Amino acid sequence: MSEDSKDLVKQVDSRYSEHEYETGLRVIHEDAVKDPGLEPHRVRMTDKSVKHEKNAVRQVTLLFVISMLGSAFALYSYFAFPIVIGDMNSVRMNTLFLGLGITLGLFGIGVGAVHWAKTLMPDNEVTEERHLTRGSDEKRAAAIEIINLANQESGFSRRKLIRRTLYGALALFPLPGLIIFGDLGPNVNDKLRHTAWKPGTRLARDPNGRPIKASDVTVGSVYHVVPEGLMPGDHGYLEEKAKAAVLLVRVDPSELIETEERASWSYQGIVAYSKICTHVGCPVALYEQHTHHLLCPCHQSTFDLVDGCKVVFGPATRALPQLPITVDAEGYLIAQSDFNEPVGPSFWDRSVK
């Protein structure tokens, strides 16, 4: 090892310890590229010319004046564009001008301050060395002394019973927090499998809850349907509606393609399908009268309404569930039963009964 590199080792090590020691077999790498140090100082125009300096002063002053004008304008517009109850346009104007004024007020201060610092304040580069993280030996010894003293006075090591019961208390404390996660599991029960539809529930209009007569549903008509009796303000209204929402459509019965099992689920060309997309649960309600396509606006899943709402395009993988319907004695449309499968997107154990 050359004398030079020994020097370097000493230099490096001296940053970590005052003690000298042998370098042993350590290989000291010298950087191929030397630290170039600071860039040469570049003199700014504002340092060189009085004209530029005065310009910069003017610019900063102007920015602060703009800020003052902005704040004054914000104060002015609060009174000049008051919010008039019942006039929504006044809200727009009030917010717009108040916001513009406050923006100018803050923007002027910020840009002015930065411009001031960059053009007029001294810009000499300064290097500040970082101090070592390790404390001095005296400080470390003092810290250990404090800990020992605290141990002695509290009796933490000496009083075993107290110490052990504290450990026990700390170990048990998080357990109640853990077990409540159990509620995320089986306690969901069959909420995902059933909706508010029951045999005989009348189909009603969303949002006013008026029941629907079969004769009201002309060919080409679309009704947005909720179970009768489910009204806003009811307990769990939104949760129930989110599962039970149905789209009711009448098509020419000759256009319907029905399986034998489902032949009795429609009524004279009137079919009812869940409005909740089987992909991620958006309401599918964009119905095209002539193509009979139902389009989901979120990810463009497209369902063929006359063919069991099978997927014809998009990321959904299952057909929309059909609500079996019929009419009651008064001609109102009623549900024969709940949906025969869970509505909406897939979940972990959907296929498990």
Add this chain to the structure above:
Amino acid sequence: MMKKKINGMRRSPKALGIVLFAGLLAVGTGYTAVNAAVSPKVQSVRTAEEIALGKKLFLSNCSSCHGKNAEGTANAPSLIGVGEASVDFQVSTGRMPGAASGPQLEVKPVQFTEEQTSAMAAYIGSLADGPSIPDAAYLQANGNPTVGGELFRINCAMCHNAGGAGGALTEGKYAPNLMKSSAKTIYEAMVTGPQNMPVFNEANITPEEKNDIITYLTYLQNNRSVGGEELGNLGPVVEGLLAWLGLLGLLVTITVWLGAKSN
């Protein structure tokens, strides 16, 4: 005694005829009553001259696609029973006569005067009952915009956008922007279900509720958004584009300026 008499009458050969007649009468009036309940009532009385003029216009302008008797051809649907409202909607917005077949008929400069449109509507209306021109009482936009807004969001907004800006459908079709549509056009579209739009008959959404929807849309047409710039009301795509490209670009520029040395 009485019971026996009725039993005797029941077996008489005349009974079949009476029962049949009564049944047909009930079905007929019932059907008319139901039909009247679900489609708007006929308001105007049409003269024979008007219908004749309408037929002439129809034969020279529409019959090549819709058939000489409006029975429809392979190129265009039958117009029997579509109603006066349908003709008025299609012709007064310039959609008909169509320029070319495509996914959807576009709004074009209107080709006919009001009288001509009205005459053609009269002719089509004379062929069979259908939705008639809406009653002006329901086109005043003097309903309840809150109720109208809720009905619009439930029945219309999924296609036409909650702000009425319209939106895309499948295979090149689209729901048009409603910000320039007249009250009459909006009403007629609901009762007739033009092109791929479904029908919202008077039993589904009552005339008063249709007026509420028109009131809501008129409000949107006349008032700008309280929440600031609408950006075409096109939703998160446009807003995201502006935020990511516009605002983030501005932030990056400011950051670069902050770090740059002064000259």
